[in-house]
Amino acid sequence: MASQVLRRSLSTASTQSTLKIGLIPADGIGREVIPAARQVLEALKSGPQFEFVDLDAGFEYFQKTGTSLPQKTIDTLKSECHGALFGAVSSPSHKVAGYSSPIVALRKHLDLYANVRPVKSVESPAFPSQKLLDMLIIRENTECLYIKSEREEVDPKTGLRVAWADRKITEFASRRIGDMAFRMALTRQKLRSEIPVANRFWKHNPKVTIVHKSNVLSVTDGLWRETVRGTQLPGVDMEEQLVDSMVYRMFREPEAFDVVVAPNLYGDILSDGAAALVGSLGVVPSANVGDNFVMGEPVHGSAPDIAGKGIANPIASIRSAGMLLEHMGYTSQALKIYEAVDQVLADATVLTPDLGGKSSTQDVTDAVLKNL
Ligand code: NAI
Ligand code: MG
Numbered sequence: 001m002a003s004q005v006l007r008r009s010l011s012t013a014s015t016q017s018t019l020k021i022g023l024i025p026a027d028g029i030g031r032e033v034i035p036a037a038r039q040v041l042e043a044l045k046s047g048p049q050f051e052f053v054d055l056d057a058g059f060e061y062f063q064k065t066g067t068s069l070p071q072k073t074i075d076t077l078k079s080e081c082h083g084a085l086f087g088a089v090s091s092p093s094h095k096v097a098g099y100s101s102p103i104v105a106l107r108k109h110l111d112l113y114a115n116v117r118p119v120k121s122v123e124s125p126a127f128p129s130q131k132l133l134d135m136l137i138i139r140e141n142t143e144c145l146y147i148k149s150e151r152e153e154v155d156p157k158t159g160l161r162v163a164w165a166d167r168k169i170t171e172f173a174s175r176r177i178g179d180m181a182f183r184m185a186l187t188r189q190k191l192r193s194e195i196p197v198a199n200r201f202w203k204h205n206p207k208v209t210i211v212h213k214s215n216v217l218s219v220t221d222g223l224w225r226e227t228v229r230g231t232q233l234p235g236v237d238m239e240e241q242l243v244d245s246m247v248y249r250m251f252r253e254p255e256a257f258d259v260v261v262a263p264n265l266y267g268d269i270l271s272d273g274a275a276a277l278v279g280s281l282g283v284v285p286s287a288n289v290g291d292n293f294v295m296g297e298p299v300h301g302s303a304p305d306i307a308g309k310g311i312a313n314p315i316a317s318i319r320s321a322g323m324l325l326e327h328m329g330y331t332s333q334a335l336k337i338y339e340a341v342d343q344v345l346a347d348a349t350v351l352t353p354d355l356g357g358k359s360s361t362q363d364v365t366d367a368v369l370k371n372l
């Protein structure tokens with residue numbers, strides 16, 4: 001089963017004394033926040049040594065070379081690296097001939113089938129009215145509408161253009177993501193019982209919420225729903241929520257969710273939305289997880305509106321570096337990073353403008369480094 005393979009490969013990684021990590025900052029603020037995450041990994045006083053390798057990808061790289069993801073990046077990740085950190089890519093909203101998103105391609109090349117996105121509150125005077133939540137959104141990462149099978153034709157009757165997109169849901173992918181969601185609900189419970197600060201705002205039995213829209217898409221979301229339901233583990237509660245009312249409930253009562261599992265597109269949208277509940281997209285991390293590889297990646301994009309100003313919040317990327325370690329089996333080092341970040345948020349004296357502060361990317365990074 002996927003979970004066993006994952007555990008095996010990750011425990012192998014945790015016995016390495018030097019980890020080779022591929023850094024792919026790509027575009028925009030990716031170039032500002034990935035170096036911040038690197039500084040934090042380098043400053044860890046215990047655990048593995050790191051060797052970093054800088055790798056190319058992105059829209060700017062495409063404009064220079066005609067490719068957004070050079071083969072060398074894929075080969076180096078596959079043959080030399082234990083894990084990676086990805087920044088963000090500036091994919092244009094219109095079609096550009098020959099261009100496709102390197103992050104979507106990387107997830108496929110490395111079979112990173114789960115995008116694990118924790119969204120958690122930190123009690124802080126900076127966010128006095130926030131609800132206290134600690135949920136984990138698990139987004140299926142390989143299929144759904146993101147297979148990008150699109151075409152356009154002209155309707156012979158009207159002479160107007162018609163665009164189509166295929167949506168793919170497989171029993172295989174739905175089963176392995178469901179399996180991961182239920183397993184993670186149990187892991188979170190175990191962590192909570194051992195470490196008092198870990199996901200402590202969830203006070204109930206472990207629970208998985210399955211998101212779908214099978215009242216309308218009864219074939220694709222029907223298969224998703226049925227398959228994920230079949231992966232339930234003993235000791236974990238299960239509920240279902242239609243994606244539209246999921247958005248409503250998530251904003252009304254975010255504290256009602258533990259693990260949320262969703263197909264690719266719904267998971268993408270829900271996790272950006274959830275970021276608004278904890279202050280900013282700039283604090284929400286993710287890990288792209290497969291059976292043999294992990295790639296940390298902030299949830300946010302390349303933020304062209306603030307790129308180059310030195311004010312991007314590095315916390316999402318720093319937490320993503322923590323997730324990289326956590327999913328490679330270095331739990332105590334990951335927790336050190338999480339705690340150092342939480343302390344910066346709780347102190348609320350060094351914050352970037354997205355959280356209402358005046359500090360720079362480097363100021364916040366320095367504050368995290370100090371807490372380490
Ligand atoms: P975005 O996430 O880049 O920005 C949305 C808003 O959040 C902006 O106001 C931005 O300033 C703010 N923001 C995001 N990250 C922040 C941070 N670390 N610190 C402070 N503020 C932050 O999303 P948007 O504007 O929709 O997309 C911009 C570009 O990013 C597009 O080209 C899009 O294709 C790309 N993108 C790339 C992703 C990836 O590489 N995985 C994911 C999402 C978008
Ligand atoms: Mg997104």
